[in-house]
Amino acid sequence: MSKREQAGVTSTDLPVANTWDKQVSTVNTVIDLSDARTQRAIVIAADAGQWARCTTPDGHTVYGIPSSKPNVRYLVDEYNCSCPDQTFNPGRACKHVTAVRIHQALAAA
Numbered sequence: 001m002s003k004r005e006q007a008g009v010t011s012t013d014l015p016v017a018n019t020w021d022k023q024v025s026t027v028n029t030v031i032d033l034s035d036a037r038t039q040r041a042i043v044i045a046a047d048a049g050q051w052a053r054c055t056t057p058d059g060h061t062v063y064g065i066p067s068s069k070p071n072v073r074y075l076v077d078e079y080n081c082s083c084p085d086q087t088f089n090p091g092r093a094c095k096h097v098t099a100v101r102i103h104q105a106l107a108a109a
């Protein structure tokens, strides 16, 4: 299942939109340590203490992760990111999305 399918909310989905926590627990990421994007994601996840956090009433958390550009943060959750990489490669998790998944896996461990 692609990220877009997992994150998609159609009008018929709205009555069950508050089951996001169950969806989160089904996100799986294969960690390939030879992949440069994964390596950068691990470095970003190690700095999770610097992320801004915004939690919605239904418990979904969105993170503000600092860019390498000064004074820029990307809005990131386990499905989407506002960075250019995610914009140009919408079907593939960018390093920020992967970092969030790593962070959440560590928090749940």
Ligand SMILES: [Zn+2]
Binding pocket: 074, 081, 082, 083, 084, 085, 086, 094, 095, 096, 097
């Ligand atoms: Zn990103």
